[in-house]
Amino acid sequence: MSTVEVKVPDMGDFDDVEVIEVLVAVGDVVAEEGSLITVETDKATMEIPSPVSGIVQSFDISVGDKVSQGSLVCTVVVEGESAAASAEEAPKTEAEKVDTASTETSSAPVEAPAAASFSGDVNEQAEVVVLGSGPGGYTAAFRAADLGKKVILIEKEDVLGGVCLNVGCIPSKALLHIAEVVSEAPELEELGVKFNKPKIDTDKLRAHKDGVISKLTGGLQQMAKQRKVKTVNGYGKFTSANTIEVEASDGSKTIVGFENCIIAAGSSVTKLPFIPWEDERVWDSTDALELHNIPKRLLVVGGGIIGLEMATVYSALGANVTVVELSPGLIPGADKDLIRPFERALKSRYENIFTNTKVTELTPSKKGIVCKFEGKKAPEEDTFDNVLVAIGRSPNGKLIDADKAGVVVNDHGFITVDNQMRTNVDNIFAIGDVVGQPMLAHKATHEAKVAAEVISGMKRFFDARVIPSVAYTDPEVAWVGKTEDQLKEEGVAYEKGAFPWAASGRALSVGATTGLTKVLYDAETHRMIGAGILGKNAGELIAEAALAIEMGAEMDDIAMTIHPHPTLSETLNFATEVAEGTCTDIYMPKKKK
Numbered sequence: 001m002s003t004v005e006v007k008v009p010d011m012g013d014f015d016d017v018e019v020i021e022v023l024v025a026v027g028d029v030v031a032e033e034g035s036l037i038t039v040e041t042d043k044a045t046m047e048i049p050s051p052v053s054g055i056v057q058s059f060d061i062s063v064g065d066k067v068s069q070g071s072l073v074c075t076v077v078v079e080g081e082s083a084a085a086s087a088e089e090a091p092k093t094e095a096e097k098v099d100t101a102s103t104e105t106s107s108a109p110v111e112a113p114a115a116a117s118f119s120g121d122v123n124e125q126a127e128v129v130v131l132g133s134g135p136g137g138y139t140a141a142f143r144a145a146d147l148g149k150k151v152i153l154i155e156k157e158d159v160l161g162g163v164c165l166n167v168g169c170i171p172s173k174a175l176l177h178i179a180e181v182v183s184e185a186p187e188l189e190e191l192g193v194k195f196n197k198p199k200i201d202t203d204k205l206r207a208h209k210d211g212v213i214s215k216l217t218g219g220l221q222q223m224a225k226q227r228k229v230k231t232v233n234g235y236g237k238f239t240s241a242n243t244i245e246v247e248a249s250d251g252s253k254t255i256v257g258f259e260n261c262i263i264a265a266g267s268s269v270t271k272l273p274f275i276p277w278e279d280e281r282v283w284d285s286t287d288a289l290e291l292h293n294i295p296k297r298l299l300v301v302g303g304g305i306i307g308l309e310m311a312t313v314y315s316a317l318g319a320n321v322t323v324v325e326l327s328p329g330l331i332p333g334a335d336k337d338l339i340r341p342f343e344r345a346l347k348s349r350y351e352n353i354f355t356n357t358k359v360t361e362l363t364p365s366k367k368g369i370v371c372k373f374e375g376k377k378a379p380e381e382d383t384f385d386n387v388l389v390a391i392g393r394s395p396n397g398k399l400i401d402a403d404k405a406g407v408v409v410n411d412h413g414f415i416t417v418d419n420q421m422r423t424n425v426d427n428i429f430a431i432g433d434v435v436g437q438p439m440l441a442h443k444a445t446h447e448a449k450v451a452a453e454v455i456s457g458m459k460r461f462f463d464a465r466v467i468p469s470v471a472y473t474d475p476e477v478a479w480v481g482k483t484e485d486q487l488k489e490e491g492v493a494y495e496k497g498a499f500p501w502a503a504s505g506r507a508l509s510v511g512a513t514t515g516l517t518k519v520l521y522d523a524e525t526h527r528m529i530g531a532g533i534l535g536k537n538a539g540e541l542i543a544e545a546a547l548a549i550e551m552g553a554e555m556d557d558i559a560m561t562i563h564p565h566p567t568l569s570e571t572l573n574f575a576t577e578v579a580e581g582t583c584t585d586i587y588m589p590k591k592k593k
Contacts, residue, residue: 002078004052006036008071012435014342017065020339020340023047028056036073037061038337045587049495058171112424115406118240121255123328126152128455129244129258131236131400134519136432136444137264143452144262145227151230152256154236157358162221164441166213167286172309173210174288176472179316183474202291203211209289214331232256238405241425258479260427260455263407263415264448264535265400267393267433277388281362283388295385297317297351299371301359303330305309305471307390308346312473314388315349315450322352322384324373330453331471335483337498338516338534342477345514353376362387378426395434419461421451429455443467466549470539475514478542481530481549484520493523494530494554497579499571506566512536517571519545521579524556531572541569555580 021038024030029444035047054076061073117248126149130141133155141153157166185195195562196321224231243262246254269284274283276303280292288310300307316323323330323346329339330353331344347353359376364370395413402409407423407430409415415430417423423430423505429451432444446464453460468480487494501507501515515535522529531545548558559577563570577583 003052003057004076004078006048006050006073006076008039008048008053008067008069008073010069010378014138016392017061017068019061019065019067021336022059022061022063024056024059026056026059030054030056037067039067040340041413046498048073048297050076052076052078062469077116085181103145106197110408110410112406112408113403115425116202116239116404117240118243118255120255122243123254124152124230125257125258126150126230128152128452129154129256129261130264131244131261132162132264132266132432133220133231134264134266134432134444135162135164135441136266136448137162137262138224139445140262140264140431140452142223142227143449145453146456147456147458149452149456150225151229151357152246152258153224153231154232154234154256155237156233158233158249159217160224160231161213162219162264164335165220167289170216170489171209171213171289172285172313173472175205175291175313176213176309176474178205178208180474182316184511195258196386200294202294206291209291222388228547237401238403238407239401241353241428242403259524261405261429262421262448262451262455263397263400263423263428263430263434264432264444265313265434266355266395267395267439268399272389272390272391274361276362276364276369279323279369280367281364281386282362285388285390288314288388288390293386297322297384297386298366299324299369299382299384299387300346301387302392303327303332303355303392304390304392304564305331305355305469305473307388308387308473309345310390310473312352317473318556320351321349322382323350323354324357325353326360326379327354328360330476332484333469334471334477335485335518336369336480337484337518338477338479338532341514341516342475342534346473367564378570393433393439395439414465419463420454421447421462422454438467438469440467440469464550468542468546468547470542471541475512475535476538477532478536478538479530479532480527480542480546483521483530483532484518485560487520492529495521495523495526495579497575497583498575499578499583499586501571504566504568504571504574506568507535507571509566510536512568515568515571517575519575519579520573521576527552528555528558533571535568537568541572542567 003528017039019037020040026519030050033049034055035050036050057075058078059074098175128144128149130150130153133153141151145151215386223522234246236246237248238243238406239245240543242255250478285306298314298321300311303323311321354375357378360374368385369387370383372381397409398415399413406425414436415429417435421429423433431447433439447462449458450462466481471477497517502513505514518532520530528548563573573587
C-alpha cells in the first residue's frame with residue numbers, strides 16, 4: 001500500500017484556471033485515467049485524470065478554486081487488486097441508492113381491459129385507419145397507402161399536420177429564424193457594420209409564420225388526395241377493437257371500421273392546476289406562437305427545450321425574459337459541460353435565470369401576473385406582463401377510449417408497444433408521443449413506417465440505436481446517444497474528447513465562439529457511443545454523430561475521415577482527435593499511454 005499525491009498536470013499556457021466540477025469524493029475508488037475534477041479556461045473545459053488506481057484519501061480542491069500546474073488535487077491510496085475489490089464493497093451514495101431503487105422497483109403489470117363490442121352501422125371501412133395526422137400519423141397513412149392499403153386518416157382539427165406542423169416544430173422554427181437574424185444584426189456593429197434598430201411588425205411576422213404552416217399543411221392535403229387516403233375530420237374515440245367513432249365540430253358522428261389501426265394521437269400541453277389559465281396573459285406554447293403581443297417582461301416557467309425556444313424568440317423581439325427551472329440546470333437531460341456555457345450566453349441577454357427554483361403561485365392583478373417563487377437566488381415575489389408555462393407535454397393515451405378496444409394504457413397515458421409498434425391488441429399499433437419518450441417528431445416518423453410495413457406483411461422492427469435531441473435556441477444545443485452523466489451512472493468506461501469552438505477558424509469567422517463539440521467513445525471497443533454539440537447549427541451537425549453511432553464507427557473512422565476546412569463540421573473530427581490524443585489544433589495535456 002502506498003499514498004500518491006495527484007497534482008494538476010501541464011495545461012499549456014493556462015494558469016489559475018477555475019474548477020467547475022468535482023467528480024469524486026473521499027472514499028471513492030478511482031481508476032487510472034479516471035477523471036477527478038473539471039476545469040475551465042477561456043477556450044475549453046478539460047478533466048484532470050488520476051495517474052493511478054486507488055481510493056481517494058483526501059481532497060484539497062472545491063468548486064470555484066483556481067488551480068495551476070502542480071496544484072495538489074487529492075491523495076490516493078494505491079492498494080493494487082484490493083482497490084477494485086473495495087469498489088464492490090464500498091457503501092453506496094444516496095444517489096446510487098435512489099438509482100438502484102428506481103431500477104429495481106417497477107410498476108405492476110396493467111391488466112388488459114376487456115374490449116367493448118359494437119353492433120351499429122359502420123359508415124366508412126378501411127384496411128388501415130390512422131388516428132392522428134401529425135408527422136407520425138401522416139407518414140403512417142401515406143406509407144400504408146403506398147403499399148397498396150385502403151387508408152382512412154382521422155384528424156380532430158380542420159387541417160392535417162398535428163401539433164408539430166400547426167402549433168409546434170414548424171411555426172417555432174419560422175419565428176426562430178427571424179430571431180436569429182435580429183440577434184445577429186447588432187453583433188456585426190463590432191465588425192464595422194451597423195444597422196438601425198429593427199421595427200417589429202407582429203402582424204407580418206404572424207402572417208409569415210402562418211404562410212409557412214399553410215404551405216406544408218396544404219401539401220399534406222394534396223399528397224393525401226394523390227394517394228387516395230380519405231381524411232375524416234373530428235375527434236376519434238374507440239368503440240371496439242375494430243371501430244372508431246369520429247365526432248365532428250358540428251356534432252355529427254361517423255363510425256369508421258378497420259382491419260388494422262395505428263394510434264398516432266400525440267400529446268397535449270401539461271397544465272398545472274394552480275395556474276390561472278383563464279387569464280389571457282398566461283400562455284401555453286400554442287398561445288406564445290400566436291404573437292399576441294411582445295411583453296416588456298416575460299416569465300418563462302420551464303427551462304426545457306420548448307420554453308427556451310420561445311424565450312429565444314421573445315428576447316430577440318424585445319422582451320425582458322426571466323426563466324425559471326425546477327432542476328439544477330437548464331435543458332435537463334443534456335450534459336452539464338454543454339449547458340454551462342449555454343447558460344452563460346443566455347445570462348448576458350436575459351433579465352434573470354433561476355434554476356433550482358419553484359413557482360408556487362401565479363395571481364392576476366391589474367399590474368400583471370404576480371408570481372411567487374421558492375429558490376435561494378429568486379425573489380419571493382415578482383410581477384410580469386405575461387407568463388409562459390412550458391413544463392412539458394402529456395401523452396393522449398387516456399383521451400381516446402383505448403380501453404374499449406382492449407388496449408392497455410398506463411397511468412401516465414402511455415401505450416406500451418413491442419419493437420414492431422404493436423400494442424397488446426394484435427391489430428392495433430401505436431406510434432409517436434403516445435408510446436413514450438422522447439416525444440420527438442423524427443422518432444414518430446420512423447415508428448410510423450415500421451407500423452405501416454408490418455401491417456403490410458413486411459418483416460420490420462424499430463431498432464434505432466439512438467435518437468438525436470435538439471434545442472433550436474441561440475446557441476443551439478444537440479446531443480445523441482449516451483450522455484456523460486448516463487455513462488457515469490451506468491459505470492461504463494469511456495473516453496472523451498471535447499473541442500472548443502474558440503479554436504475553430506470557421507466559428508471565429510462567423511461569431512460562434514461560444515460553441516463546444518464533445519464525443520464519447522467506449523473505452524474497450526473505441527466505438528462512438530455519444531456526442532453533444534453546443535453552437536450555431538448544432539441541430540444540423542449532430543446527424544453525423546448519429547450516423548456514426550448507428551454504423552458502429554470507431555474513433556479512427558471519424559479522426560481519419562477528411563472533413564472540409566474551415567467548417568463547423570470538422571469540430572467533430574477535432575473532438576475525436578482530442579479523445580485519441582492526436583489533435584494539433586489545441587493543446588491538451590498528454591494522455592498516458
